[in-house]
Amino acid sequence: MVSNLINANPTVYEKKERRARTALADGDEYAVEHFDQLEIFDHLRDIKDPEHPYSLEELKVITEDAIEVDDERNYVRVTFTPTVEHCSMATVIGLCLRLKLMRSLPLRYKVDIRVAPGTHATEAAVNKQLNDKERVAAALENPNLVDMVDECLAPSYD
Template identity: 45%
Template sequence: MDNPFPQVRLCDERRPELPSNASLEEKIFEAIRDIRDPEHPYTLEQLSVVDPNSIVVVQGSKGSRLKGLVKIEFTPTVPHCSLASLIGLCIVARIRDENLLPPGYKLDIKVCDNTHESDEEITKQLRDKERVFAALENNKLRQVIDDCLSTCKPLHKDDDVAT
């Protein structure tokens, strides 16, 4: 276990339904916030791996084939996290599985600069479409990803956690 005692923050359980006019950033954050960390029974939001500011949508220029770019940055819980690539794959899988990327938009997932000892290498792997596609097609790896995508029990104020 890379991080046996992670910092866990309590998140607001009362989540109103997203309005129909919610931004793409809001829709994506709502979709990825509850992904379970591969190492802990906590969500990426609870471990501060992602937050609403982790997602930025940039509109493409007029006349460009690229209509927009969705940038997602995440912060592993420790600089030597061996599962950072898996976390990135889980984010990609959730966005693809829920068909959240509008046509003509590109997804760019990266590890926040200077938050992991291999942030550039992991980001390069996550930007390699063929490598990501192959990873998502691997049955054993996909089972691990699907476990992380399954519903995670939210923390309550009375739960015993280190905050």
């Protein structure tokens, strides 16, 4: 059987134990005044990969160490690592990260989403796409793309 997946057999890692924290639900009042690296990671860790039945944490696409937070300057940078350097879903993954943070953080935060340096064949193009407001807005007008992103952001109950 021939697979259409770019990375048909990704390495799957064990999830880290969750720390106790104040819960933040999308759309709720912000229960947290200040955000740290782990708080942001907790929001992103369960996003599902668009091609596999695993979370971005399980595939090590997103790690706690790849998140920078400057709460005083209202700035968050998330650097993610695609599972392969020619991942066709890198922009979708980055869009999922951006949309999850847009829904979870107060509007005062500037969010920067980046592909880890040297981990993707079209790194500069993906970074430009993910951090251009007009390109992101245009992407979110595509109903098929929005459905894919929403599927990745849907909560899992495992």
